Amino acid sequence: MTERLWMLIPELIVLAGAVSCAIIGISRSVAVRRSLPIVAFVTLIVALVATWIVYQDGVASLGSGDWAVPMPWLGKSLIGVSVVVGLVLVLVQAGFVDHSYEDAVAAGRSTFDPLRTSRGEYYVFFLLSLCGLMLTSVAPDLIWLFLALELTSLPTYIMVAIGRIDRRAQEAAMKYFFLGAMAAAIFLFGFAMLYGATGTMSLVGMKDVLTARLAETGSIGTLATLGLLLSIFGIAFKLAAAPLHMYAADVYEGAAAPVTAFLGFVPKAGGVVALMLILSVTGWMEEGGSLPEAVLITLWIVAVLTMTLGNIGALLQTRVKRMLAYSSISHSGYILIGIIAGPGDGFVAVLVYLLAYGLSNTATFAVLASLKRGGGEVETLDDLTGLRERHPSMAWAMAISAGSLLGFPPLLGFWGKLLLFIAGIATGHIVLVIIAAINSAISGWYYLRLVALPLTGSPTASSRSVERGDWNGPRIAAVTACAAVIVLPLFLGDIIGEAEEGVGVAGREVPHQAGEDVAGAGALVSLGRVSP
């Protein structure tokens, strides 16, 4: 038990950070309240360092025993990815919640009342949601998985609501909350069926029961398959994958840009990890294992629908946030290729893609968050036209991040897509990869608008009134993320090494020991595994 707690130190640190934010947020001193983003930032860095330290000693407690998790090293990789993106996200959030109230207090027009402020709470929820994401990756059983997923999602509903004082934000929050609750019910029902089919809550235990049944009868049984399918549909909500993607456009548009940046990454990453874990019960991570036909076909259809609907939806938009909402739907579709390709290459690609997508997507929203127009946000493509004239760095940031989302070489997004495509082809899903290639081409049309309008268009009446935002955080975030998107491909070997380590399965050889130089140490893990 204590060993298990030791492994949870990074999550506990984030929790402690969240509690401190709650206290700091109601301080009467402005200077103390100003330190909120710094506290969040430092918390994440400390958590990252702690992750390194606790995983240094190996993962014995995660690999076996009562608390065994299917992929013991996943926590390390995922915490790495989520903290890197989380740090950028903190910068994007800096200073926007409650800003009119804080301004009024600063100007002496109003006195500070702890009951009226929600800035501190915002950071609490921000960190709690990240904490949930980190917990998801080390979930040993269904209850943990469910709680971690809900810990990831519940704070986001509130973040949407308190992110800005606006009817649309309230509407978005309600919509998001009710649909989220419905999705939770769906996958909870799926979990219940899985429990009914196997008599255990532990993911590893379930895998043992189901593989034994598979060996005996040739299938994992109807109930278990149905449970898996329901779980997949429920988790599809977190991913914003078809058919549960409908909410994304409205919610993303209604929420404030910094919140949308958060929504685009954290719940999605949680969903991806949950999907990996829940699919592990079929035993397909074992040598020679495979997914049940019904599950594979479902995932395939979901992937195709998600990327196609996402891209076609994005084509039709004139509002930037709606367009990016649909674009993020389509990226879930690409990520599903990696899931379908399976343990090994596929999951490695998924983790690398999550990093690439997280950084690029956050950068696009950071650009939106760094600009304002008439007291509100930049909303339409018109507002961005000719941005270069007055905000050159933001125009370039938008272009670079859109290029990376498009998967244009040599940006990070390209390498992510490369790995996904290779994984897809290597597992025989060539048709899926071709559909993804066509989808990438479709997405070229709208990403190109994000590149071309800011950089080559001449300013319109509405874009002339776009001003610099009040805080430097989002600007720094956008520039940093873009720099990362350009520079990180140089360290692709290390990133892949980390990801390979992360998807290592208990019982199978862990590809590399922690701390060792992993760059290019071996071929993609599964080369020996793929069947011709």
Next chain:
Amino acid sequence: MLGVLLMLVPLVAAVIIMFAPARAARGVALIGTLVGLGLAILAAIDFNGWGSGGWGLEFHRDLLPSLGISLTFGADSVSMLLVLLTVLLMPLAVIGSWTAVTERLREYYAWLLVLSTAMIGVFLARDLLVFYVCFEFTLVPMFFLIAIYGSTNRAWASVKFFLYTFLGSLFAFTGFLYVAWANAEHGGVWSFSIPDLAHFASTGMTSTEQAWVLLALMAGFAVKIPLFPVHTWLPLAHTEAPTAGSVLLAAVLLKLGTYGLYRFVLPMTPSAVVDWAPLIGILAIVGILYAALICWVQTDVKKLVAYSSVSHLGFCVLGLFALNPLGLQGSVLYMINHGLSTGALFFMIGMMYERYHTRDMGVVGGLAAKMPVWSFFMVFFVLASVGLPGLNGFVSEFLCLIGTFAAGDVGAYPGVLGPWFAAFAALGMIFTAMYLLIMVGKVVFGPLREPAGDHGPLPADLTVREIIVLVPLAAACIWIGVQPDIIMDSMSGAIEHTLAVYPDLVSPVRETVAGAMP
């Protein structure tokens, strides 16, 4: 190392330009491109692959050993010739834009230089992913050159150009990945080295697999060439692009497609190529004739030259798919000649446009009276383009046709085209002469017609700067026209190397031919 320098010099110059004051941009760009030209000439003198098919300018550094991705460069004589064409055109493009571009100077020259880095990268890449990255990256500078500095319809032209090519190359990319995966599956080790993959694909893949790969690669390269029926982006992009953009687009970027055929399609998928060459040959011929007929009815001079590129590149493709050394030599020579003469024609039209701000033959005409020097060069380059014996175009066009004709009988190489293909393509030569001479007749000769209004600060006829742009091109045209054998000998080894797998395919073809006879 020299090869890497060739790419680095323009890139460094581009970075300097972005941080230097705008008035220095042209100077830095000119110096950068001239240094590049000098380096390339040094490299060419130093290069020992002329004639032998050997490799030079080699450079290797591992990037991602686990996936077999490395930064590998190298040039055979064909790459070397195309690099020389590129670096020759770069300073001319800079000099040619001297007065034409007046705003956002720094970005303009920076993009131009970045474009040259990417183009040289394509020709020198020996690693598939490096090739693909450079191949794709050429789109970005050209996109901005068209979108910012183009004429009225520039926004749509740049988007159409980008999307068309991007879509095509995604298919090629999928095909490449399939080959790389099959190779890894077969050998157990990932590799993206072009020679490895070509060797594996040509020997280790069934002809069905090869056919699919061929289809994927053709989807990418046919758009770039452009081959009928995916040529529709080209006239628009050409017409809207600024002069230097059109020149580089026609002279070098289109060659990326034919170079792709030479470097990948022919060596990688030989049996599929033998199966499908007739279809591709027919598409090429349709392109030649159809585009020529379109040229005939054009009133916009720039559009006319743009369509003539489609027509000309058809010969190039035909020569490649003749699958014999003669055809390939003609085709590679055609790539260079088309770069010289069509590039020059775009310069000529740019010079006219800078003075009259129109490209309409109905409005401008009879310029011989007012611009004798311009008219001289115009007639010269038109004749080079038509294929007048003694000038460069003749040799390559003739060789392509002879190669196609000779492909009729199965000798050492499995020729699948034949006299009929040559005959129809030759019809294209006649059309070419017709539309180009009609154009010359209208624009150069006849009574002088000028649009009313101010003709800008430039003098009536060409300035010394403009003549400096044209003279090197004209000299190259004459030199190749008189002594084509030097260039042809220089590439013979490389071409035999590319065709090395084809003689083995002769016997099955023969057997089927023999079997089909009663």
